[in-house]
Amino acid sequence: MLRSCTAALRTLRALRGRREGAFPAARDPVLARRWFSTEKVIPKDHALPNPSWSKDLRLLFDQFMKKCEDGSWERLPSYKNSKLVKEQLSQAQLFTRGYEDGLGFEYVIFYNDDEKRTVCLFQGGPYLQGVPGFLHGGAIATMIDATVGMCAAIPGGIVMTANLNINFKRPIPLCSVVVINSQLDKIEGRKLFLSCNVRSADEKILYSEATGLFIKLDPEKSLI
Amino acid sequence: MIRRGLRVAARLGHHGALPGGPYILPTFSPASAFGSSMDSLESEFCQEKTDLKNYALPNASWCPDMLNLYHEFLEKTKADGWIRLPSFKSNRNHIQGLKLPLVLTVSSDKSDCHIFTRCIKTEGQGYEYVIFFHPSKKKSVCLFQPGPYLEGPRGFAHGGSLAAMIDETFSKTAYLAGEGLFTLNLNTRFKNLIRMGSLAVLNVGVEKVEDQKLYISCVAQSTDQQTVYAKASGTFLQLQLEEDSSQYYTLCLQESLLPTALPTGTHPRAAGGVREVTVPAEAMGEPVYSDVRGLIRKCDCLALGSLYFSPDPPTLPPFAPPHPPPTPLKQGLVHPVGP
Numbered sequence: 316m317l318r319s320c321t322a323a324l325r326t327l328r329a330l331r332g333r334r335e336g337a338f339p340a341a342r343d344p345v346l347a348r349r350w351f352s353t354e355k356v357i358p359k360d361h362a363l364p365n366p367s368w369s370k371d372l373r374l375l376f377d378q379f380m381k382k383c384e385d386g387s388w389e390r391l392p393s394y395k396n397s398k399l400v401k402e403q404l405s406q407a408q409l410f411t412r413g414y415e416d417g418l419g420f421e422y423v424i425f426y427n428d429d430e431k432r433t434v435c436l437f438q439g440g441p442y443l444q445g446v447p448g449f450l451h452g453g454a455i456a457t458m459i460d461a462t463v464g465m466c467a468a469i470p471g472g473i474v475m476t477a478n479l480n481i482n483f484k485r486p487i488p489l490c491s492v493v494v495i496n497s498q499l500d501k502i503e504g505r506k507l508f509l510s511c512n513v514r515s516a517d518e519k520i521l522y523s524e525a526t527g528l529f530i531k532l533d534p535e536k537s538l539i
Numbered sequence: 540m541i542r543r544g545l546r547v548a549a550r551l552g553h554h555g556a557l558p559g560g561p562y563i564l565p566t567f568s569p570a571s572a573f574g575s576s577m578d579s580l581e582s583e584f585c586q587e588k589t590d591l592k593n594y595a596l597p598n599a600s601w602c603p604d605m606l607n608l609y610h611e612f613l614e615k616t617k618a619d620g621w622i623r624l625p626s627f628k629s630n631r632n633h634i635q636g637l638k639l640p641l642v643l644t645v646s647s648d649k650s651d652c653h654i655f656t657r658c659i660k661t662e663g664q665g666y667e668y669v670i671f672f673h674p675s676k677k678k679s680v681c682l683f684q685p686g687p688y689l690e691g692p693r694g695f696a697h698g699g700s701l702a703a704m705i706d707e708t709f710s711k712t713a714y715l716a717g718e719g720l721f722t723l724n725l726n727t728r729f730k731n732l733i734r735m736g737s738l739a740v741l742n743v744g745v746e747k748v749e750d751q752k753l754y755i756s757c758v759a760q761s762t763d764q765q766t767v768y769a770k771a772s773g774t775f776l777q778l779q780l781e782e783d784s785s786q787y788y789t790l791c792l793q794e795s796l797l798p799t800a801l802p803t804g805t806h807p808r809a810a811g812g813v814r815e816v817t818v819p820a821e822a823m824g825e826p827v828y829s830d831v832r833g834l835i836r837k838c839d840c841l842a843l844g845s846l847y848f849s850p851d852p853p854t855l856p857p858f859a860p861p862h863p864p865p866t867p868l869k870q871g872l873v874h875p876v877g878p
Contacts, residue, residue: 410697413659413688441651442658445710447631447639451655452710452722453703460699476698480726489652 362393362424367417368438371492371516375436379425391424391465411461418442422458424465431470432498435462439489449486456481458495459511459525466497467507467529474507478528485522492516505531581674581715584633585625595626595670600663604738604762605682612671612680624670624679624711629654637780639720656707664688668704670711677716681708681741683759685733695732701739701759701769702727708743709755709773716745719753719775727771738762751777 364373382388395412411420421438437458445451460479467474487493497511506528513523597606615621627633629652659665667684683704691697706725713719733739739759746754753775759768 410689410691410700413665419658442653443655444629444652445655445706446720447629447634447652451703451706452725453699453706454655456702456706456725456727457697457699460697460702475692475732476729478726478728479698479702480724482724483722486721 358394360392360394361412362391362422365416365421367440368421369490369492372421372436372438375492375494375516376423379423379434379436383425387429388425388427391426393423411457414440414442420454420458422461424462426465426469428469430498431466432496433462433466433469435465435495435497436492437495438492439487441489444489446486448489450489452481452483455483455487455513455523459497459513459523460527462495463497463509463511463525463527464529466499466509466511467527470499470502471507471529471531473532473534474529475532476527477506477530479525480527481523481525483523485520487513487522493522494518507531580718581622583637584715585622591625591627591632593625593627594657595624595668598662598667600667600684600686602684602736602738605667605684608682608738608740608762609669612682616671620673620675622672622674624672624715626657626669627654628657634780637782640778640781654707655703659686659688666700666704668707670708672712672715674715677712677745679708679712679743681743683739683741684737685735685739687735690735692732695734698727698729701729701733702771704739705741705757705759705769705771706773708741709757709771709775712743712745713753713755713773713775717748717753718777718779719755720778720780721776722773723752723776724774725771726773727769729769730767731769733759733768739768740764746772748777753777 364376368376379388380390383390393409393412395409411422414420418440419442421440422435424433424435426433435458439450439454439458443451443454445454456479459481460476463479464474464476493513493515495511495513497509500508500510502508507530509527509529511525511527512521513525514521597609601609612621613623616623625633631652656666656668663684664686665688667686668681670679670681672679681704683701685696685700685704689696689700691699702725705727706722709725710719710722738761740762741757741759743755743757746756748754754772755775756770756772758770760766761768
């Protein structure tokens with residue numbers, strides 16, 4: 316969570332600088348040196364359409380990309396390994412990006428800075444099954460955590476999940492597309508209170524509702 | 540002699556899986572949920588005589604803490620009433636011969652589905668876990684070791700992976716303790732991060748059961764119990780699985796309706812939201828038709844009820860037996876196909 320937050324924050328600052336939407340490192344040489352690995356491999360942005368994306372997901376993606384044109388919304392790129400390759404001694408990778416295309420989590424997160432909310436378009440693949448034919452509760456909990464976490468990280472910087480309370484209203488069929496909307500409700504000191512709902516692509520079915528409490532971390536202190 | 544099977548298509552009647560209207564669930568009858576049926580639930584679930592791969596066994600990636608505790612609990616399975624739960628690739632393997640109530644059946648039936656916590660196959664990279672369950676105390680213990688593919692903050696497990704592990708342990712415990720099937724609520728309070736490759740011990744217990752709901756809670760802590768990683772509570776909906784009688788139906792047709800064997804490959808199957816049933820042409824005459832209807836009533840009442848009695852699928856799940864058809868079978872709903 317933290318690693319994806321720091322990567323996203325770096326991207327946000329770069330994106331805020333220019334609204335045209337070109338690759339963030341292209342115009343900033345300092346950022347380019349830090350962004351690219353020593354082997355000069357361009358990390359793959361997973362938050363872009365691939366062949367496994369269903370029609371519904373592509374349609375929603377296009378709708379939101381249109382909203383990005385006037386600058387009110389931004390798409391968040393998403394990388395499997397966010398840090399510099401020099402540190403990649405372990406095989407670790409971001410939990411939600413460790414699957415082949417279409418089998419696990421297929422998602423893209425958009426955020427709106429003015430309204431302090433994030434929207435995640437999510438398609439759960441066959442490797443996320445719980446009860447046969449439906450998405451695993453833990454998989455949707457992971458996506459809610461990722462979306463709400465991103466919503467908290469924008470105003471809050473480096474944050475950590477303290478509490479996540481999810482009410483499941485209906486089971487989500489496997490391989491269907493859902494829209495996860497998250498918004499910031501209030502900030503009290505280091506505490507951020509957020510809420511979220513999970514709806515079907517046409518917004519007619521409410522699958523889940525959740526509330527979350529995130530804590531701003533002191534970047535100087537260590538995690539343990 | 541060309542055998543003509545009549546393909547009868549019935550729409551199961553769902554956009555996605557569930558009607559958009561009032562969500563009416565099948566009622567749960569608690570009488571059958573306890574007592575001796577619990578033993579059969581466990582034996583059905585555990586599937587001891589199977590050649591399915593059991594992932595809940597030690598492998599080279601397990602840390603010493605995990606191996607020690609595993610052997611400790613294994614000893615307890617001999618005398619203290621604990622059961623070690625097997626863990627297969629998909630929940631379907633755990634419930635062979637059973638299925639969800641028809642109103643909750645979905646169209647996507649890909650065989651390549653994996654349960655979320657067993658999809659990372661490389662040993663030690665994803666979820667390494669084993670669950671021990673105590674039937675009479677309605678408690679379970681899960682030994683969980685997160686691997687590098689579950690990373691969130693550098694060097695630590697993603698919060699979502701712990702939530703998923705808690706949900707998975709809840710779900711197995713809730714099912715075996717009281718046929719809890721769907722998570723209604725999951726409340727997780729994260730206290731500390733779990734270092735990757737270290738062991739987390741999840742102690743789960745059923746708090747109470749009332750109103751078709753099962754309340755369950757968990758504390759996830761380190762081996763020495765000095766660090767609490769998270770506390771969680773959950774609510775599960777009790778729902779009984781039904782017998783999967785589709786094979787029985789084919790058998791019935793073969794044995795009692797036909798003088799000769801059915802063409803090979805004709806069996807009820809569901810694909811893309813449409814359930815196809817091949818009924819031999821001989822069955823379409825009046826005397827045999829009543830037999831077919833009687834047979835069908837035993838099995839998929841809902842799906843085939845919608846076929847015979849109205850061209851439009853029902854919007855609410857009717858669990859009452861189907862009424863006599865107002866029109867003969869052949870009108871508008873039957874598409875004869877060649878062999």
